[in-house]
Amino acid sequence: MKKALIYIILIVFAIAFIYPFFWMLIASISPETEIGSLTFLPAHFTLHNYISMFSKIPIGRALFNSILVSSIITFCVIFFSAMVGYALAKTKFIGRDFIFYIIIFTMTLPFQITLIPNYITMVKLGFVDHYAALIIPFVINNFAILLFRQAFISTPQALIDAAKIDGCNNMRIIFQVLFPSIIPTIVTVGILTFMSTWNEVLWPLIVIRDQQLMTMPQLVTLFSVGGRAEGQLGVKLASAVLLALPIIIAYTFFQKYFIRSMASSGIK
Template structure:
């Protein structure tokens, strides 16, 4: 091969390498720009999501006279603890928090247990009519909860369960949404594990307790988190079923702040109560957020 041919080939290789380097730099630049826009979008979304909580925090330390002014001030000119003092003077917050913990915690534990049992039967046990039963359960989700409110209340009132923990807990002891969510997760677990356990002499409940549940922790925590948040923030049902502070939840108590006949709503006091009510949920989510996101991502995968 002549020196002229080698020089031409070297020049071509150098040109190709330079072009590849240019394309690599362009791709890297585009990727960095894309990541920059993604991070910027995430920051903006985070600010938008945290903005209402920030407003609640600021208003809870704002004197009530300032909260009534127009236009409203995002950052108040002065801060006070009077709203929290007034809140504890108006409501038995400690008792209502305890009632809410009992209500939401008991409903979460009981409903997760029953939901997981039902989901196991609908996903791992073959029996006649399983598909029809699942269809009927899903169809019940289309019934408005308001349509069942009066019949359920009258039934519990006839049983003498108004103003009691049992009265607000019993109707929430199972949830079709939780059953469906857990069923979808249980389907993704290989059935070979069940068959191997049956060969070793394990019964259905042992398979459920020792195989299915340990492999379904993310989904169970997800369902539990949904149940806990939903019942913690529930207003209508506790407001109807409880009228005494001994059994009233904190959401029902906060609703009472605007029902004392005053034409001026104590926004600072209400926001102070809302902040106290939200703090336990933030703490719970902080500890289970990793499993919660994992359960959302994995549920329904096969």
């Protein structure tokens, strides 16, 4: 009896979480006139909204931009954060603790304070309307450093000593000797970084004006608020579907890793 009640509650909630996505997908393949009364399946199927979207905005290019920017950032974050994380975990040098505290401090610093000056830095460096503006400010990440530091602390020192005797330098120790043993951390950092970059929208809105360089969330946002959807709900929803799809596909395949990565963001 109690079990049954729990199931009913959970199922009602699950519907409330999944149904809106389903509705959005169905609405995006329905004719404009039917969306307002749509509850389940459309009476007529049409791809008109998608065709109309492709003719109105460079959504293909935006998809390419988003993939490019998110991939480069993810690669850089893993690369640089692993270097710093290793230095903090396995080497001794003057100022090490200081750097560690700076990282903790920076993590608590609200971004509202750096937003305007960082935009100005981009202007002065001539990065506005270049990929550099989307990439450079994100190539290293405090939280990723801490995750790598944590992972490297628990790798055996003997492995490093042996590699040193074989004449490995720090870079080879990190990326060839130790990397295979910290794959879960790499996956976590990869997913967290890729996702947050893919979904970032405030920063692109600030530094990119050229439509050809816009990332997907930015393009979809401007399309949706700028009135270019011309009140065409279906087209707006089609663009939202296209923005959500890549992440949802990745999520269905790597669901376990997604949830585990996010959960680790709580373990600080």
